């Protein structure tokens with residue numbers, strides 16, 4: 082479904098993360114609009130009324146937008162200074178769609194890595210989060226996809242990803258656990274295996290969360 086490409090050569094500076102027409106889920110906008118109109122009817126509403134006339138178009142368009150992340154280049158640079166400590170971007174805001182109820186779950190991501198031969202443009206860490214969030218997801222898969230993509234494209238010594246999110250399907254409806262947060266993580270390489278690195282990553286992400294009352 083998602084195309085992940087990068088150039089492994091020493092001179093590579095950018096890898097493109099996007100979706101090809103052949104692999105992306107096909108979004109049939111007219112069919113989606115009709116389905117929303119049918120849903121309105123099934124919910125006892127009149128989609129021809131002045132208030133709801135444009136709702137099928139809007140809803141179909143909104144889903145298409147939420148499920149079509151923009152491609153971007155995964156720009157990397159040589160790590161000429163051999164920077165070997167943690168690079169960590171905390172509190173990257175994201176929203177995704179829970180695949181069970183098609184309701185949003187949203188929160189923050191903490192993404193870090195221990196550089197190897199290359200470092201990555203910092204904004205790209207947030208773009209990777211946004212990219213994989215632009216799909217129907219469960220939080221566990223989203224966490225793994227972000228970490229594994231960084232591991233494969235950057236070949237760092239370690240990767241750490243923590244997602245902390247609220248699921249509207251759990252707070253607005255159903256169990257109505259308002260304010261409940263779901264925390265998922267994936268640690269790879271040295272960040273998983275070396276206790277000092279792991280503890281530093283956990284301490285810094287916890288501090289970032291506490292500072293903002295997450």
Ligand SMILES: Nc1nc2c(ncn2[C@@H]2O[C@H](COP(=O)(O)OP(=O)(O)OP(=O)(O)O)[C@@H](O)[C@H]2O)c(=O)[nH]1
Nearest residue numbers: 179180181186218219220221248250251254255256
């Ligand atoms: N593991 C996981 N579960 C999720 C995620 N998002 C939503 N869910 C859960 O998916 C489950 C779907 O369970 P079902 O029993 O089929 O659905 P339901 O009858 O609407 O369940 P309730 O939400 O308990 O009312 C629920 O427990 C949701 O909380 C996610 O990202 N990861």
Ligand SMILES: [Zn+2]
Nearest residue numbers: 179181182250
């Ligand atoms: Zn859900």
